[in-house]
Amino acid sequence: GAGVSQSPSNKVTEKGKDVELRCDPISGHTALYWYRQSLGQGLEFLIYFQGNSAPDKSGLPSDRFSAERTGGSVSTLTIQRTQQEDSAVYLCASSSGQGRQYGYTFGSGTRLTVV
Amino acid sequence: AQKITQTQPGMFVQEKEAVTLDCTYDTSDPSYGLFWYKQPSSGEMIFLIYQGSYDQQNATEGRYSLNFQKARKSANLVISASQLGDSAMYFCAMREGGGGGTSYGKLTFGQGTILTVHP
Numbered sequence: 001g002a003g004v005s006q007s008p009s010n011k012v013t014e015k016g017k018d019v020e021l022r023c024d025p026i027s028g029h030t031a032l033y034w035y036r037q038s039l040g041q042g043l044e045f046l047i048y049f050q051g052n053s054a055p056d057k058s059g060l061p062s063d064r065f066s067a068e069r070t071g072g073s074v075s076t077l078t079i080q081r082t083q084q085e086d087s088a089v090y091l092c093a094s095s096s097g098q099g100r101q102y103g104y105t106f107g108s109g110t111r112l113t114v115v
Numbered sequence: 116a117q118k119i120t121q122t123q124p125g126m127f128v129q130e131k132e133a134v135t136l137d138c139t140y141d142t143s144d145p146s147y148g149l150f151w152y153k154q155p156s157s158g159e160m161i162f163l164i165y166q167g168s169y170d171q172q173n174a175t176e177g178r179y180s181l182n183f184q185k186a187r188k189s190a191n192l193v194i195s196a197s198q199l200g201d202s203a204m205y206f207c208a209m210r211e212g213g214g215g216g217t218s219y220g221k222l223t224f225g226q227g228t229i230l231t232v233h234p
Contacts, residue, residue: 031219042206042224056221106160
């Protein structure tokens with residue numbers, strides 16, 4: 001696609017439920033990143049994929065968070081047993097690895113609200 | 116320790132004036148890249164400017180320039196001739212290991228500075 005697509009754009013869920021957030025990167029971009037942004041805060045790194053493998057998952061805050069990427073394309077971030085502190089905007093970015101300064105294209109994010 | 120520090124939670128500037136947004140960073144890696152992003156109220160992340168650690172000259176992109184002081188580990192963004200549309204949150208970010216040409220790896224972001232441009 002022309003840009004990084006994230007779905008859903010908004011998600012309201014009850015505490016304790018599982019949620020899945022989807023990211024569809026720019027076609028051909030081998031690197032994919034997930035970030036979390038709490039209200040009025042900076043972006044917090046969660047996980048980085050290169051192809052289907054995740055060389056850096058150091059930012060996942062707990063074992064309730066997991067992510068996978070299949071076919072070197074679409075990625076899903078899953079949050080199990082959601083808590084209110086999980087409420088945030090989840091941003092996905094992808095990179096081709098070409099052109100060092102223009103490496104990252106961000107999606108519009110999924111706003112997650114846990115009630 | 117914070118890897119990226121933005122000490123100005125909010126800044127105000129008059130339209131058509133210049134403004135400097137501060138950013139200091141901390142890394143022991145000799146190869147790194149520094150980025151500035153703009154995030155308007157719509158939430159999208161807009162890339163503004165990049166500086167590689169080995170770049171000899173300060174980066175410029177239109178009205179944006181980066182005042183890179185390597186010894187002080189600072190990478191301040193200068194916006195000249197501010198416009199009302201510049202009102203947004205601005206983030207400084209760093210990629211370690213990326214200043215030499217590769218462009219993979221996570222970005223570490225600062226907490227951001229909210230810029231408000233007054234008419």
